[in-house]
Structure formats: structure tokens, C-alpha cells
Amino acid sequence: MKPEERDLTDFFGLTDFYSLIKMVVNFADNTKALNRNQLEHSIRRNFGGFDPETFNPMEFFEKYCNMDDLKLAKDDRPPVDSIRIIQASLSGEDTAFEGMESRYLLILTENLSVLSIILDEFYSKNIHPEVVFGSKFRDDISYTQVFHNVYRIKKCMDMGKPVILLNLGDLYESLYDTFNRYFSTWGDRKYVDLGLGDHRVKSFVDDKFRLVVIADKNKVHSQFPIPLISRLEKHYLSATSLLTDEQKRVKKDLENWAKEFVTPQIFYKTVCPPSCEGCGAELIRPYKLTCQLHFIGPCCKEKIENGLMERKCPVKDCGEEIWLEEWVMDSVALKNRQYFENSSTQTAFIGYSTEMTALAVRKAAEQFDGKI
Numbered sequence: 301m302k303p304e305e306r307d308l309t310d311f312f313g314l315t316d317f318y319s320l321i322k323m324v325v326n327f328a329d330n331t332k333a334l335n336r337n338q339l340e341h342s343i344r345r346n347f348g349g350f351d352p353e354t355f356n357p358m359e360f361f362e363k364y365c366n367m368d369d370l371k372l373a374k375d376d377r378p379p380v381d382s383i384r385i386i387q388a389s390l391s392g393e394d395t396a397f398e399g400m401e402s403r404y405l406l407i408l409t410e411n412l413s414v415l416s417i418i419l420d421e422f423y424s425k426n427i428h429p430e431v432v433f434g435s436k437f438r439d440d441i442s443y444t445q446v447f448h449n450v451y452r453i454k455k456c457m458d459m460g461k462p463v464i465l466l467n468l469g470d471l472y473e474s475l476y477d478t479f480n481r482y483f484s485t486w487g488d489r490k491y492v493d494l495g496l497g498d499h500r501v502k503s504f505v506d507d508k509f510r511l512v513v514i515a516d517k518n519k520v521h522s523q524f525p526i527p528l529i530s531r532l533e534k535h536y537l538s539a540t541s542l543l544t545d546e547q548k549r550v551k552k553d554l555e556n557w558a559k560e561f562v563t564p565q566i567f568y569k570t571v572c573p574p575s576c577e578g579c580g581a582e583l584i585r586p587y588k589l590t591c592q593l594h595f596i597g598p599c600c601k602e603k604i605e606n607g608l609m610e611r612k613c614p615v616k617d618c619g620e621e622i623w624l625e626e627w628v629m630d631s632v633a634l635k636n637r638q639y640f641e642n643s644s645t646q647t648a649f650i651g652y653s654t655e656m657t658a659l660a661v662r663k664a665a666e667q668f669d670g671k672i
């Protein structure tokens with residue numbers, strides 16, 4: 301199914317709504333007076349998952365709920381900006397109330413490289429999560445391998461070690477009860493069913509256990525089963541969205557440099573430009589002028605021949621006189637142009653993506669202690 305074929309109105313469901321209400325009630329209950337941060341934090345955590353530039357849940361809530369009377373928290377907690385919300389969600393420190401458990405996370409990204417950002421979050425707290433990375437290679441989707449992965453997750457549940465799952469579509473079905481937080485208790489211990497085909501295994505779940513699914517945004521929107529999406533707390537994370545304005549400017553400069561690096565100098569005499577330098581029409585049959593630098597099409601060639609245009613190179617700073625000889629179409633210059641037309645920054649550098657540039661800028665900024 302292609303992304304545009306699926307209606308995204310089902311993206312949020314009742315689970316998200318209940319979870320929002322539960323979070324708001326718990327905040328109000330435990331702190332006795334609800335503040336603006338608590339409400340916004342709850343909304344963003346339960347109705348996230350989109351690039352804030354395309355969908356911002358706050359716009360809807362602000363339109364229909366009156367939030368003007370709520371005061372901002374003096375200590376700016378719980379946080380309301382993207383990365384700090386994810387941090388809060390991973391650590392659970394802002395919502396550590398009795399009877400309030402955070403859902404597990406689904407992080408939608410443009411590029412799986414954000415894994416390093418999530419890992420840094422864990423490492424900064426001296427936590428070393430288990431990363432389980434799936435693939436579509438034949439041996440990786442075999443029953444044995446899926447079983448092996450389920451076993452690794454089971455071990456982490458038991459130890460309370462966070463697990464990050466990437467590319468593991470074949471495994472999510474086994475974890476539905478876990479995603480649902482459908483726990484049974486025995487004494488004060490929590491258990492969940494892990495399924496694998498017809499098999500069911502009871503697994504102990506430590507309170508510290510966290511599960512994070514990282515997946516490509518378009519894949520989630522087009523292919524992830526809705527019941528799976530609705531069970532998880534959704535966040536959108538891209539390296540670009542985490543840059544400061546200054547860093548975004550550096551990123552733009554770097555990208556422009558990279559683009560310029562792979563773009564041929566079109567005025568170089570063996571590559572013709574895409575449009576006629578006399579009138580700007582599309583240049584399909586380029587004729588090189590006497591200056592040996594500029595090109596015109598049949599459009600202007602005819603005008604010059606008929607005396608409707610000056611016998612001078614029409615390029616402003618050139619203006620070299622044109623000798624009327626036999627005009628020959630420069631097919632080499634055209635071929636060269638066509639060759640370069642298909643080259644872009646993406647095709648020129650293996651593995652290039654604007655997200656990688658953003659990550660590089662972030663890393664550099666950290667190295668320079670935030671001085672760029």
C-alpha cells in the first residue's frame with residue numbers, strides 16, 4: 301500500500317485519548333493544581349508522531365479548549381519541547397506517580413540514524429539498552445531467528461533493561477500483549493504473555509523495563525497495522541528538527557557547498573545551459589556562439605540570421621560579435637548537460653541524506669561545546 305492510499309484519520313485512537321485523560325487526571329491529582337506545562341506535555345505525548353511543521357496537536361486543542369487560565373510551570377517541567385519530551389518519556393521521571401505508567405514508545409523518523417540520538421540519551425544516564433536490529437535476509441526471518449530475538453527481549457524484560465527495536469516487523473505480533481501493557485500479576489510481580497505462533501510464554505516484566513520501536517515515518521504511515529500504532533506512544537524525531545536556528549544555517553551552508561561541489565559549471569564550454577541564453581526558452585538544439593562560451597537555440601539563431609537581433613552574443617557581460625558562418629549544433633555540449641542533469645547530491649555521495657548532515661552538525665556542535 302502506498303503512503304497516500306491510507307487515510308491517516310485512524311492514526312490516533314481511543315487509547316491515545318484515554319491515555320491523555322489518565323495523564324492529565326494524574327497530574328491534577330498529584331500536584332493539586334494543573335499547570336499549562338502538564339497539560340501541554342500530556343497532549344504532546346499522546347498525540348505526537350508527526351513533524352510539527354505538518355501537524356501540531358496543540359493548534360487543535362488550543363482552538364477547542366480554553367487553556368489561557370493555566371499558568372506556565374516556573375521550573376519548566378514537565379517539558380514541552382520535542383527532545384525533552386522523549387527524554388521524559390524514556391526516563392518516566394515527570395510522570396512517576398502511583399498508578400501511572402507510561403506507554404512504550406514508537407519513534408517515527410526520516411532516517412534510522414536517529415538511533416544514535418536515542419542511545420546518547422540512555423548512555424548519559426549510564427543505561428545500556430539492548431538494540432535488536434532486524435533485516436529481510438532469508439536467515440533473519442526464519443523461525444529460529446525470530447525466536448532468538450523474542451528470547452533476547454524476554455531476558456531484558458526480566459532484567460529491566462531497555463530494548464530498542466528496529467526493522468523488526470515480523471516480531472511485533474509476538475509482542476502485542478507487551479505493547480498493550482496487558483500484564484497479569486502474581487504477588488507484586490508483573491507478567492506478560494509472549495506469543496510465537498501457537499506458543500505462549502509467560503515472561504516476568506521488571507518495572508524499569510522500557511521498549512522503544514524506531515521506524516521510518518513513511519513506513520509507519522503506510523504499512524504499520526493501526527492496532528500496533530494505537531498501542532504505542534508516538535513521537536516524531538528527526539536530526540534536523542533538533543537543530544538550533546544557527547545550526548540550521550550551518551547545515552544549509554554545508555548542503556549548498558555539497559550541491560555546488562557536484563554541480564558542473566554550466567558555462568564551461570563543453571556543457572550547455574538548460575535554456576537559450578538569448579531568450580530563455582528551453583534549449584534542445586544548442587548552437588555555440590563565436591565567443592566559444594555561450595549557447596543559443598534555433599529561436600535566437602533565426603532572429604540573428606534575419607537581422608531581428610543584433611549580431612552580438614546576447615549574454616550581458618560578453619557581447620562578442622558573432623561571425624555568421626555555418627551554424628553547427630553542438631551535440632557534445634548537449635550530451636554533457638544531459639549526463640549531469642541526472643546527478644544530484646544524493647546520487648553523488650553514497651549514503652548522503654540531509655539527516656546525516658544534520659547529525660554531523662549536531663556532533664560538531666557538541667565537539668565545539670555549542671560554539672557554532
Ligand SMILES: [Zn+2]
Nearest residue numbers: 576579599600
Ligand atoms: Zn532563444
Ligand SMILES: [Zn+2]
Nearest residue numbers: 591594613618
Ligand atoms: Zn558570449
